[in-house]
Amino acid sequence: MSAASCLLTEDQFLCSICLDVFTDPVSTPCGHNFCKACISQHWDTKVPYQCPNCNKLFHTRPELLVNTFISEMAAQFRQSAQQKASRSSSEQQVVKPGEVPCDVCTGTRLKALKSCLVCLASYCETHLEPHLARAGLNKHQLIDPVENLEGRMCVKHDKLLKLFCKTDQVCVCMLCTVSEHKTHDVVPLKEEYEGKKAELGKTEAEIQQMIQKRRLKIQEMNRSVELSKEGADREIADGVQVFTALKESVERSQAELIDTIKEKQRETEEQAEGFIRELEQEISELKKRSSEVEQLSRSEDQLHLLQSFTSLNAAPPTKNWTEVRVRPPSYEGTVVRAVTQLEETLSKQMKKLLELKRVQQYEVEVTLDPDTASPYLILPDDGKQVKDSNVRKNLPDNPKRFDYCFCVLAKQSFSSGRFYYEVQVKGKTEWDLGVARESINRKGKIAPSPQNGYWTIWLRNENEYQAGASPSVRLSLKSQPEKVGVFVDYEEGLVSFYDVDAAALIYSFTGCCFKEKLYPYFSPSNNKGGKNSAPLIISPVNPTE
Incomplete structure (x- = not known):
């Protein structure tokens, strides 16, 4: 029997009235099988008595007897289908928070694969099968699983919302169009859906355009930052160039200043050996001052250099030897001359930079022919x-x-x-x-x-x-x-x-x-x-x- 059942399909055990597996199957005189309750109810409402399959008429209501063979086969198929469904359920995904559950599952509810807008129910893979296989159900409208299918029904008329009232901007059913929405502009739901979808597409395009504009603005700002950095790097390079020249000039002036002082010192030593100790002390102080000048000249702290420059620019604190018979050396103007020379060097360097900047503004595009x-x-x-x-x-x-x-x-x-x-x-x-x-x-x-x-x-x-x-x-x-x-x-x-x-x-x-x-x-x-x-x-x- 099991080998034979492998050759049978579900359609062979479905009642053509209820579209489900036979329950108490009976046979009509014309040889067709139905559930006993289904055919009895059908003939209670339909006169004369007629076969729902072949439309054969019977003058009197036929006596219905249970088809034992079909009943046993249907029972075995039902049991096999339940076992298959049980195995399939174990392989399917159990519904998780936020997912739509199957409305037919009992016990452990599985994740729904589709929702039916006709049945207003959601189905897992197993319970969806009749909608895919049966002639009466495969015409139902299936959509991706959604919750609250009842919300797709008109609360007033309990009919499916298939229309859209453009006047009130609400979804309505067929009965609504002959009552409170009778004179309104009503269109099929699909028509309004396509219109609104087109509007959403346009809105999405506008949003994407806005996003693109902002991305371009970000690129523009990043480019501005890059240009700013390039400008800063160039300014630093110019500053290093100017201050390098300044440093070199300071070092040359310092060397000349020391040479001058030492020469006058030697002349003073020849005139008065007795003042050697005091003069050496002055030289030591001058060297200390020279070190301070050198240290300051190497400083990259602009504010510190300018604030300290005035004090170092003053004449060195040397003793006045006017009352001494040996004439002391004169240092008047030595530092001033060094500073003047330094200013001239800086001025020339700045003049060169400004001159180059002036001509660079006339840049032109040049390509070889x-x-x-x-x-x-x-x-x-x-x-x-x-x-x-x-x-x-x-x-x-x-x-x-x-x-x-x-x-x-x-x-x-x-x-x-x-x-x-x-x-x-x-x-x-x-x-x-x-x-x-x-x-x-x-x-x-x-x-x-x-x-x-x-x-x-x-x-x-x-x-x-x-x-x-x-x-x-x-x-x-x-x-x-x-x-x-x-x-x-x-x-x-x-x-x-x-x-x-x-x-x-x-x-x-x-x-x-x-x-x-x-x-x-x-x-x-x-x-x-x-x-x-x-x-x-x-x-x-x-x-x-």
Whole structure:
């Protein structure tokens, strides 16, 4: 029997009236089976007597007898289904706080998988099965499990809320539309749902846009912080540069002051041996004072240095030797002269910084023009670097191109106003930089000079700097520039070159007469077997303020 039951399905033991497993199954004369109570109740309300399955009519009410075979089979199937449900229940999840429980489970309640809007009940996996398998139940509307299904019923008419009253903005049932909502604007629930869902989608898009705007604002603020930090770093670098010069000047003044005092001391020793002890004491005090000056000069505490400076600026506390027959040395003006020299050094340093800041405000965008580049040069796509390739490329020889010298011009030209750009020359042993007029000769050998339309400076042999004047001018620089700034005032006829890191002027062409377009001019020179392989790089300007 058990082997046979494996071939039977649940549909074979369902009453077509109650859609449940047979209870006291009986057979009609036409051979169909029903629960005894179901068919009896059906015939109590339906006349004439008719089979619910095949619609066969009976003139008299048939006598119903229990089908023993079907009854036994249904009982075994019910028992098997209960055991299966029991095993399935143990495998399913027990409902947890916050989850929707199955309304059919007794004892341990399991987590509901779906809720039925027709039955107004929630079902676990086992109790949901009839809604998935039976013809009468699989048309019910199933949704994700929700609580309070009763809230989906009209409290007044006990009917399902299937409509939406747009006038009162409430959900209503069919009977509501013929009573208190009779004249109102009523639409199907699905229609209003789709409308509201579209509005929510629009609201979500607006919220996402607001979020994006705020994220962009955060990025903007972070960028502002980064720029602020960069500015602070530059200001610190400038401060270190200024105070380093100040410190060096103080140390030089101190050394000169000590030398002067010692020289006068020696003269005094030759005049009066008897005053040696007292003079040595004065020298000791002066040295102590010198140490205080040195210590103060090394202080990075700006307020402390300025507050202490006045007291140390006073004349040193030495004895007046006017009444002594040996004339004492005079120290009048020694410290003042040192301080004056210090002020002049600081003033010059600040003047250089301010001058560089002034010209940097005229920064322009500069990119290299590949149509003018020598066939030996390499230019990346961004047009911001150039170097020698050691190999001559096969390029079209247009009138704009330099065919022999390792030169290239910028795409941008200038015929008025002021402009400034910076070029990194770090690691190079030779280079040329400057500006050139549009009509320059670009073929064969070139002799850069103002007469030939070039205003340039150059480096040769690692440390030999010259300006391309007529004749050329040898330049003596305190340090080797790693970044060179080029400034042009077209109307003023001025071309100036700056050591950016040192904030120092390298050279200026003055009194120039410009009548044509001017182009930034670059030459990385030959790479000298790899010694001069570093590129010239057009760098963004980082203002010193």
